[in-house]
Amino acid sequence: MIRLAVPYYESDRGVAEYLLFHYGGADADFAPGIAPPSVGNFPEQCVRQGCDPGRLPPNARALDLGCAVGRASFELARHCSTVVGIDYSDRFIAVAQELQTKGRMDFVALEEGELTRPATAIVPPEIDRQRVHFEQGDALALPANLGTFDVVLLANLIDRLPDPRCCLQQIPNLLNPGGQLIITSPYTWLPEYTAREKWLGGYMDANGPVKTRASLETILAPHCRLVAAKNIPFLIREHARKFQYSVAEATLWIRA
Numbered sequence: 001m002i003r004l005a006v007p008y009y010e011s012d013r014g015v016a017e018y019l020l021f022h023y024g025g026a027d028a029d030f031a032p033g034i035a036p037p038s039v040g041n042f043p044e045q046c047v048r049q050g051c052d053p054g055r056l057p058p059n060a061r062a063l064d065l066g067c068a069v070g071r072a073s074f075e076l077a078r079h080c081s082t083v084v085g086i087d088y089s090d091r092f093i094a095v096a097q098e099l100q101t102k103g104r105m106d107f108v109a110l111e112e113g114e115l116t117r118p119a120t121a122i123v124p125p126e127i128d129r130q131r132v133h134f135e136q137g138d139a140l141a142l143p144a145n146l147g148t149f150d151v152v153l154l155a156n157l158i159d160r161l162p163d164p165r166c167c168l169q170q171i172p173n174l175l176n177p178g179g180q181l182i183i184t185s186p187y188t189w190l191p192e193y194t195a196r197e198k199w200l201g202g203y204m205d206a207n208g209p210v211k212t213r214a215s216l217e218t219i220l221a222p223h224c225r226l227v228a229a230k231n232i233p234f235l236i237r238e239h240a241r242k243f244q245y246s247v248a249e250a251t252l253w254i255r256a
């Protein structure tokens with residue numbers, strides 16, 4: 001049976017890794033002498049490269065689906081007067097809510113084995129945190145009263161869902177006309193999260209290889225126009241000498 005959220009997203013380790021991923025400074029997080037690829041802050045890049053503030057109406061509303069510990073939601077608040085961040089993980093949402101109220105949060109980052117060091121996640125102080133609201137929820141069963149949005153961000157969410165097609169099919173109804181949809185994913189399909197028959201790509205069918213990008217276009221094209229595709233690299237640090245380097249594809253869509 002596929003579970004909606006795996007224990008990692010509720011664990012101390014998951015919280016610490018995502019706090020570093022969303023709020024950590026680049027070089028200080030690694031052992032001396034280690035120079036990982038320089039990639040910038042991923043949630044910040046998702047918004048900077050994905051959102052076109054010049055096309056937003058006054059009092060724009062944004063939805064960050066699968067927001068984790070919330071950094072992209074705060075970044076969206078630079079451009080939108082209301083931002084709703086939703087994640088399935090109770091732990092992640094509790095952390096995001098603490099960051100929303102206090103602007104900072106202490107945690108411990110793993111260094112080596114059982115060794116840790118103290119760290120602090122800080123929301124950039126120029127961001128108006130009052131614009132942001134976080135709530136626990138399921139991307140496959142969203143509340144009926146969520147309203148509609150001018151920006152919807154799905155950052156590295158689709159390949160962690162049991163039914164990504166079902167999630168994507170509801171997105172056009174959440175977008176205002178002209179609304180911006182940002183989908184990023186490294187397309188890391190894994191049976192632990194998504195039963196193989198629900199994958200959007202990464203397998204062969206009778207016609208040859210099925211690619212996620214093509215499936216996204218099939219699902220979204222009746223309602224949304226693809227306006228750009230970009231590569232956004234990211235690093236998730238596990239400890240001072242280990243990190244995952246991935247490259248998400250960001251596809252940017254406009255609601256017809």
Ligand SMILES: C[S@@+](CC[C@H](N)C(=O)[O-])C[C@H]1O[C@@H](n2cnc3c(N)ncnc32)[C@H](O)[C@@H]1O
Nearest residue numbers: 004009066067068087088089138139155156160
């Ligand atoms: C790979 S992480 C990406 C987090 C964040 N968007 C980012 O880019 O760093 C996937 C996130 O999706 C959340 N998630 C998994 N299943 C979900 C669901 N059914 N509804 C909402 N969030 C879900 C997880 O809890 C986790 O925070």
